[in-house]
Amino acid sequence: MARKAILLIVDGLGDRAIPGLGGKTPLAYANTPNLDRAATLGVAGLMYPIGPGVVAGSDTAHLAILGMDPYEVYTGRGPFEAAGIGMDVLGGDVAFRVNFSTVDANMVVTDRRAGRITEGTDQLAQALDGMELGDVTAYFKESVAHRGALVLRGPALGPHVTDVDPHETNKPVLTSVGSDPASQRTADALNAFVRRSHVILSDHPVNKAREAAGKPPANIALPRGVGVAPAVAPLDATWHVRSVCFVETALIAGIGRYLGMNVIDVPGATGGLDSDVLATARAVVDSLSCHTFVLCNIKGTDVAGHDSQAEAKVTMIERIDEAVGAVLDGIDDETFLLVTADHSTPCEVGDHSGDPVPVCLYGPNLVADNVTEFSEAGVVGGALGWIRGVDVMPVVTNLMGVRYKFGA
Amino acid sequence: MARKAILLIVDGLGDRAIPGLGGKTPLAYANTPNLDRAATLGVAGLMYPIGPGVVAGSDTAHLAILGMDPYEVYTGRGPFEAAGIGMDVLGGDVAFRVNFSTVDANMVVTDRRAGRITEGTDQLAQALDGMELGDVTAYFKESVAHRGALVLRGPALGPHVTDVDPHETNKPVLTSVGSDPASQRTADALNAFVRRSHVILSDHPVNKAREAAGKPPANIALPRGVGVAPAVAPLDATWHVRSVCFVETALIAGIGRYLGMNVIDVPGATGGLDSDVLATARAVVDSLSCHTFVLCNIKGTDVAGHDSQAEAKVTMIERIDEAVGAVLDGIDDETFLLVTADHSTPCEVGDHSGDPVPVCLYGPNLVADNVTEFSEAGVVGGALGWIRGVDVMPVVTNLMGVRYKFGA
Numbered sequence: 001m002a003r004k005a006i007l008l009i010v011d012g013l014g015d016r017a018i019p020g021l022g023g024k025t026p027l028a029y030a031n032t033p034n035l036d037r038a039a040t041l042g043v044a045g046l047m048y049p050i051g052p053g054v055v056a057g058s059d060t061a062h063l064a065i066l067g068m069d070p071y072e073v074y075t076g077r078g079p080f081e082a083a084g085i086g087m088d089v090l091g092g093d094v095a096f097r098v099n100f101s102t103v104d105a106n107m108v109v110t111d112r113r114a115g116r117i118t119e120g121t122d123q124l125a126q127a128l129d130g131m132e133l134g135d136v137t138a139y140f141k142e143s144v145a146h147r148g149a150l151v152l153r154g155p156a157l158g159p160h161v162t163d164v165d166p167h168e169t170n171k172p173v174l175t176s177v178g179s180d181p182a183s184q185r186t187a188d189a190l191n192a193f194v195r196r197s198h199v200i201l202s203d204h205p206v207n208k209a210r211e212a213a214g215k216p217p218a219n220i221a222l223p224r225g226v227g228v229a230p231a232v233a234p235l236d237a238t239w240h241v242r243s244v245c246f247v248e249t250a251l252i253a254g255i256g257r258y259l260g261m262n263v264i265d266v267p268g269a270t271g272g273l274d275s276d277v278l279a280t281a282r283a284v285v286d287s288l289s290c291h292t293f294v295l296c297n298i299k300g301t302d303v304a305g306h307d308s309q310a311e312a313k314v315t316m317i318e319r320i321d322e323a324v325g326a327v328l329d330g331i332d333d334e335t336f337l338l339v340t341a342d343h344s345t346p347c348e349v350g351d352h353s354g355d356p357v358p359v360c361l362y363g364p365n366l367v368a369d370n371v372t373e374f375s376e377a378g379v380v381g382g383a384l385g386w387i388r389g390v391d392v393m394p395v396v397t398n399l400m401g402v403r404y405k406f407g408a
Numbered sequence: 409m410a411r412k413a414i415l416l417i418v419d420g421l422g423d424r425a426i427p428g429l430g431g432k433t434p435l436a437y438a439n440t441p442n443l444d445r446a447a448t449l450g451v452a453g454l455m456y457p458i459g460p461g462v463v464a465g466s467d468t469a470h471l472a473i474l475g476m477d478p479y480e481v482y483t484g485r486g487p488f489e490a491a492g493i494g495m496d497v498l499g500g501d502v503a504f505r506v507n508f509s510t511v512d513a514n515m516v517v518t519d520r521r522a523g524r525i526t527e528g529t530d531q532l533a534q535a536l537d538g539m540e541l542g543d544v545t546a547y548f549k550e551s552v553a554h555r556g557a558l559v560l561r562g563p564a565l566g567p568h569v570t571d572v573d574p575h576e577t578n579k580p581v582l583t584s585v586g587s588d589p590a591s592q593r594t595a596d597a598l599n600a601f602v603r604r605s606h607v608i609l610s611d612h613p614v615n616k617a618r619e620a621a622g623k624p625p626a627n628i629a630l631p632r633g634v635g636v637a638p639a640v641a642p643l644d645a646t647w648h649v650r651s652v653c654f655v656e657t658a659l660i661a662g663i664g665r666y667l668g669m670n671v672i673d674v675p676g677a678t679g680g681l682d683s684d685v686l687a688t689a690r691a692v693v694d695s696l697s698c699h700t701f702v703l704c705n706i707k708g709t710d711v712a713g714h715d716s717q718a719e720a721k722v723t724m725i726e727r728i729d730e731a732v733g734a735v736l737d738g739i740d741d742e743t744f745l746l747v748t749a750d751h752s753t754p755c756e757v758g759d760h761s762g763d764p765v766p767v768c769l770y771g772p773n774l775v776a777d778n779v780t781e782f783s784e785a786g787v788v789g790g791a792l793g794w795i796r797g798v799d800v801m802p803v804v805t806n807l808m809g810v811r812y813k814f815g816a
Contacts, residue, residue, distance in 0.1 A: 053804070057813050385793065
């Protein structure tokens, strides 16, 4: 058999009963004929991305869905952000995600996002990249908006350091300390980097221009989310697939890169509510000509959930349903499509929650269950039962016929 | 969000099909409009308190339901009994539950419960409390009826000792041995305590009076259920709640105390079939004015199960249903109520069993499933699926909105 599979992760899809939607969730409320068709013809159930009640991040949930135990491989967001924007994070490196921020003369944070700066951060990053801090080198790169990533490379660095970012305004920048000698070396380099970043950025022409325009200067780089490169095996070798991924955020792209997946950017895939999801659907279908396994993440639903915009979430779900229709029409009858979420982002919460998410699996030779509606309540009692994120790869690769027998 | 939650643990609630009840369980047979309302409006499922088929004790099940792995933290019942009656059990102490028993002149046990003695045990306990055994001190306190608890405190005591209690009548008191040098020190102190208890109690006026009245004397203290203080973190700090517990047995009160919970006695809450459960319901509702998390255990159902009294169990369940009604009427629309059992105590067994128990969860913004009856069979196929005891705290605190995100 040469069967193929697509995992469509609708970011933050799950939700709770919303009074303004007649007590329905956005997914139950939305008109989703294609998702319902997949649920009707295939099998469905509920999935705990990590475990019952565990509030998953997008990163930890994707690690689980791709077959890894996040409690083992996840040390922090930094290395995933760095890898996601194309930086190398090698064994022994310590990596951070970074905000360009604004501090006053007393190193008190006045704006954690430097007025949500959007331009010139590439020049600011260049001014910091390659900084030598004793025997440690700092690699720095900008990401979207006020964000960036920092990789510290040098002998004997440990990851157990406290934050320099106070995580709120009107608080001073903190001094990092390490909990062991190797981590104290990291803390020393980190503290030196932060002080030097303030000196370098304060005089930078980009900031002089911002101040002249009355905007807060991006006059310091504040790292957080410390972590080390995860010890993971290439996805293709582990699961006997030829994989590709289409994702809309650097964080998930970083996970794909660590796993050795082919990471492809689709023009028009913005990660927002305006994302061209039909372009992504076409790219997914096209990629099957030379890949057997596709990971696709669409982010807009999560954005709407974080903003507590139930109607925007409904609209985004209906647009994604169209894209699912294009995928169902485009794939052959030897291809599976699994649709689920990495976590719930209930509009009433405005953030991730630990609720179970719906999952449905469509493809050849499945024994259909009684589920006819792809929604949080509609999938209860489906043939998949209650699975966990780490079950997804075994379930899918089993159906693809690429698994080894355990035993004889 | 400042949401609150109540866990109502109906002790030993679960049961099996009983011919005398038309093949129904006591819960299915009972008239329970309030529990059914909670199940209808909320989500339901089945719970394995520890694992499928594992016969849970009340103590191990409550540890699991409160978020701990009982295989890690449970060493024996002694420390929970001792803490439950207000004794200190410190790190390094070894604790036992104890029966006042009757032995003959050859130290053969003739009555393990000393004629179910109910009076004078406080005086007997005082005569034993503070006994010096070399460098080990024995602390002793009476509990209800023929029961008490013993705490041994001294340098280098180990918990791995064999029983002195033969656990049946017409057998001699045993000599305890330890499996390592520290535990042998405990065994030596334990053996000395038992011998001394016989000498002291035989001449005690309480026993002289009992013998004069033709009752068996409580002429020996027989410890069992050895254990050490569990290594647990305060519940409030772990789960970000402000907790209180209303329980009817010393054993569960001891767990509450170890977890730093506010443990409150309700007048009329007897732990028996006559318990004033409406008083408990009122106390639970009132406690929400200054707490965010309530644990409530009602014991009568377990008593009826141990006594194989199916009809008494039905009556107790119907009384508890009234109390549930009072709770549902008393709480606001930001409060969750989870109802379940710590284990089944089937009338046909007359003891605990490893069957799954029903669970239902009522509260704001839940997407209702199709369950309309709170019973062992009625909850099958509910949205909670099949959970385990250790899932309860994550599931509940997720809904309360007090959980940290794992990842980003």
